[in-house]
Amino acid sequence: MDPALWSSLSALLGALVGGGISWLLNRQQLANQLRTLQEQHKVEFMAETTARHFLSHKSYTDRSFETLRNHLGGFADDELRKILVRAGAIRVYREDGSEWWRLLSRMDEYIERKQLDQIAREI
Incomplete structure (x- = not known):
């Protein structure tokens, strides 16, 4: 070569x-x-992981802010809301004015469950 x-x-x-x-x-x-x-930043990472855990429960697509606050103690309300947003959650208010949170990734599941509930009520 x-x-x-x-x-x-x-x-x-x-x-x-x-x-x-x-x-x-x-x-x-x-x-x-x-x-x-x-x-x-272990506290913040663990808080996000815990929030994601509670919001990923297979039986509940929504969690009340009070429930999340009780399980994620040690954070001010606004700080906890920031943690929930970082975890991928969105806030909704119910008719009674209570604050509820759900994961954005589970929105399709929530809509499907709501439609099934509506069909069941019609029957």
């Missing part, structure tokens, strides 16, 4: 190996930084 071809192939191989190592190191560094940030 031509020496110019060998040098080109070896340069390409070196660049690929170096790029791969660099990518792996950056990926590992990013994962480490994410773990560090999660540890620094």
Whole structure:
């Protein structure tokens, strides 16, 4: 083979190996930084996880703000509302003026259940 071809192939191989190592190191560094940030903000992350847990219950698509406040103690009302929004929840008010929250990702399930309830009432 031509020496110019060998040098080109070896340069390409070196660049690929170096790029791969660099990518792996950056990926590992990013994962480490994410773990560090999660540890620094553990209270907020756990509060969001807990809120998501309560709002993901298979029997209940909605939860009252009072229920969530009782289970997620230690937060002011507005701070808890911010946590719920970060968890992916939306707020709705019922006819009696009470505040209820549901996950936006479960909106289709809520609509379907509401339609089934309406059909059941008509029967």
